[in-house]
Amino acid sequence: MTIKIKTCTLEDLHTLQEVGIETFYYTFKDQNSPENMKVYLEKAFNIKQLEKELSNIHSQFFFVYYQNELAGYLKVNSDDAQTEKMGDEFLEIERIYIREKFQKHGLGKALLNKAIEVAKEWNKKKIWLGVWEKNENAIGFYKKMGFVQKESHSFYMGDEEQTDLIMIKTLEG
Secondary structure, three states: OOEEEEEOOHHHHHHHHHHHHHHHHHHHHHHOOHHHHHHHHHHHOOHHHHHHHHHOOOEEEEEEEEOOEEEEEEEEEEHHHOOOOOOOOEEEEEEEEEOHHHOOOOHHHHHHHHHHHHHHHOOOOEEEEEEEOOOHHHHHHHHHOOOEEEEEEEEEEOOEEEEEEEEEEEOOO
């Protein structure tokens, strides 16, 4: 089993868009209307938006490869790039997505460990993320990895207001 993680650059823009749309759609298509999925995907994964995010010095994207195939990606944010004002000691994991055929191979854990590594490099003390309250698999995974639910916030999927749980992990040393 070979897992490799690579930092994304602007040259990866179209590939990032493709894998972002594919993984988000696969993960949430059954629980959301096609109209709301379309609106969200067009907003979150349009080329201009992704180019802006990739160019932000307070955000980083990483691709994960399994057996040399692109299997998913990670997006982390710090400082003013965070989707919620959590403070200077926090790193946000905005996205961890794995393509369907690569799930259950430890890739989510590899990306989470990469986020922890980045947090430590950037001298952050805590990691936080928002996870949809109905995404039980992800919630279970994050709890297993040491995250604790602290609060919640609204997330909009098109015109539907949903609730994301805010989960936090304090880093050691």
